[in-house]
Amino acid sequence: MAVPHVIPAHVIAAGARRERIIKAFRRAGAMSEGRAAPLGQLELDRDDSFRTMEKGRIIRSVMEDRFYLDEEALRQENIRGVRIAMVVVAAIAVIILVVLAFR
Numbered sequence: 281m282a283v284p285h286v287i288p289a290h291v292i293a294a295g296a297r298r299e300r301i302i303k304a305f306r307r308a309g310a311m312s313e314g315r316a317a318p319l320g321q322l323e324l325d326r327d328d329s330f331r332t333m334e335k336g337r338i339i340r341s342v343m344e345d346r347f348y349l350d351e352e353a354l355r356q357e358n359i360r361g362v363r364i365a366m367v368v369v370a371a372i373a374v375i376i377l378v379v380l381a382f383r
Contacts, residue, residue, distance in 0.1 A: 297329040305349035316346035
């Protein structure tokens with residue numbers, strides 16, 4: 281019997297693109313305004329994942345064509361994601377307990 285996929289493929293692909301972007305900034309040392317790098321040096325395109333990270337202020341622009349990764353903003357977003365996951369798990373647990381209680 282096949283196990284259904286829980287996470288859609290596009291979500292996994294977006295996570296992989298995000299990790300590739302983060303690694304490119306770290307590899308180039310573009311972690312501060314003074315070390316900002318152009319996209320060509322980072323070997324990145326301004327795709328949807330890049331723009332999403334820009335809107336979330338994880339990627340910051342210096343001038344029009346140089347960018348850096350804001351590690352503190354990335355850390356805060358990761359913490360926010362963990363909190364959301366914890367709330368979802370807690371809500372599911374409550375639903376299961378309520379269903380079991382009224383069986």
